[in-house]
Amino acid sequence: xxxxxxxNKGLIIALxxxxxxxxxxVYRAYFPRLCAFCSQYLNEQEDIEEVVQETxxxxxxxxxxxxxxxxxxxxxxxxxxxxxxxRISHYEIKRKVYQEIAEKYKTKFESPDFYMTDELFKxxxxxxxxxxxxxxxxxxxxxxxxxxxxxxxxxxNVSSQxxxxxxxxxxxLLRMALKKFLPSLxxxxxxxx
Numbered sequence: 117x118x119x120x121x122x123x124n125k126g127l128i129i130a131l132x133x134x135x136x137x138x139x140x141x142v143y144r145a146y147f148p149r150l151c152a153f154c155s156q157y158l159n160e161q162e163d164i165e166e167v168v169q170e171t172x173x174x175x176x177x178x179x180x181x182x183x184x185x186x187x188x189x190x191x192x193x194x195x196x197x198x199x200x201x202x203r204i205s206h207y208e209i210k211r212k213v214y215q216e217i218a219e220k221y222k223t224k225f226e227s228p229d230f231y232m233t234d235e236l237f238k239x240x241x242x243x244x245x246x247x248x249x250x251x252x253x254x255x256x257x258x259x260x261x262x263x264x265x266x267x268x269x270x271x272x273n274v275s276s277q278x279x280x281x282x283x284x285x286x287x288x289l290l291r292m293a294l295k296k297f298l299p300s301l302x303x304x305x306x307x308x309x
Contacts, residue, residue: 121145124188131179139179142188143172150196157200162266166276167199243293247286254279255286 119130119141130138150168158164171192182188244252257268258279265283269276 124186125184127188128182128184128186131175131182135176135179139176142175146189146192147172150192153193154196154200157197157204162264162276163203164200166280167196167203169277170199171195239294240290243290246293247289251282251286251289254282255290258283 119138120126121141127138127142131142147168150171151164154164154167158167174195175192182191244255247255254268254272257263257271258265263271265279266276269279272279
């Protein structure tokens with residue numbers, strides 16, 4: 117099958133009839149272009165590649181619903197832009213929440229006693245020990261060794277998405293285990309204490 121990146125109708129038909137070959141062609145043709153475009157919105161290469169990967173995954177899962185009169189190029193670039201903007205919005209919301217909590221508990225955060233309770237650190241250490249092995253291993257690597265998630269994925273021979281999932285699950289389990297200490301732990305995370 118001879119594919120041409122400028123033959124929109126042909127590409128969409130190929131994606132619907134010979135999905136694997138056509139998808140591989142589209143992926144190779146668009147991945148670097150979409151990453152370059154996404155870099156206008158996001159700074160971290162890992163975030164950029166995740167957004168483009170998510171876009172390509174969407175394409176893979178939705179090839180049967182594509183209409184031949186729709187511009188595939190425009191569609192992919194719009195999806196990348198929207199995903200990048202959503203990620204920026206998510207980061208901004210997270211930053212605002214941290215800031216509001218910091219202001220709310222400012223006087224408590226300034227007290228050394230607030231951070232040094234034995235109960236807090238013992239509870240945290242126990243909660244980390246109670247994490248399932250795969251979650252604990254990834255969580256500790258991301259927190260202690262200061263290596264990227266991509267490097268962790270390579271070291272553990274898993275995908276970056278698996279690393280992200282395990283970190284997310286570890287954090288969810290830690291939040292549940294340490295509910296009563298949440299403001300203290302948030303301060304520790306925010307200021308690296």
